[in-house]
Amino acid sequence: MTVNNSKIKQSVLTINGVTFEHVDIFNVVNDFYYRIQQDPILQVPFYSVHDWPEHVERITHFWWIRFGGKPYLFSDYNPVAKHFFAGFNGELLARWLSIFKDTLNTHLKPEQAELWKNISERMGESLTIKNEMFRREYEKSQPK
Numbered sequence: 545m546t547v548n549n550s551k552i553k554q555s556v557l558t559i560n561g562v563t564f565e566h567v568d569i570f571n572v573v574n575d576f577y578y579r580i581q582q583d584p585i586l587q588v589p590f591y592s593v594h595d596w597p598e599h600v601e602r603i604t605h606f607w608w609i610r611f612g613g614k615p616y617l618f619s620d621y622n623p624v625a626k627h628f629f630a631g632f633n634g635e636l637l638a639r640w641l642s643i644f645k646d647t648l649n650t651h652l653k654p655e656q657a658e659l660w661k662n663i664s665e666r667m668g669e670s671l672t673i674k675n676e677m678f679r680r681e682y683e684k685s686q687p688k
């Protein structure tokens with residue numbers, strides 16, 4: 545699979561003094577979701593994904609804009625509800641992060657990998673808190 549370069553107006557960004565090419569992000573995301581599809585536990589919540597190339601493109605864009613890159617896709621992310629209904633929990637998160645970090649180590653320079661590990665850990669903490677808040681609201685809205 546390749547990146548559709550025609551949509552990307554900028555191919556390099558720098559965050560906290562660390563430079564990423566768009567293709568660095570794509571390579572990580574592409575290989576990460578390949579590994580997810582081979583993982584006996586994490587493949588299960590991801591059965592909801594039917595179009596893997598489209599998912600990889602969306603998530604590459606997600607990280608690109610999260611790192612401060614210019615948006616080049618129209619995408620409206622709603623991760624909290626999606627994760628809640630996918631059964632997000634602490635154990636799955638730990639497994640997700642472990643596979644993610646291995647993937648970062650495979651593809652990136654050490655300073656790139658370290659920065660992205662820190663950002664993903666913070667996002668994991670934030671998703672955990674938001675997931676609990678979502679659960680409370682969801683349970684309140686369910687008929688007794």
Ligand code: HEM
Binds near residue numbers: 603606620633
């Ligand atoms: C720090 C950890 C994680 C990050 C940064 C992350 C990030 C994301 C993002 C940005 C999306 C797209 C949301 C959207 O389309 O609105 C997504 C979708 C998804 N994530 Fe995660 N995720 C993380 C951990 C997990 C874990 C632990 C699970 C296991 C349940 C998981 C399962 C999914 C699933 C099933 C989808 C939806 C796929 C679909 O569109 O059907 N994620 N994730």
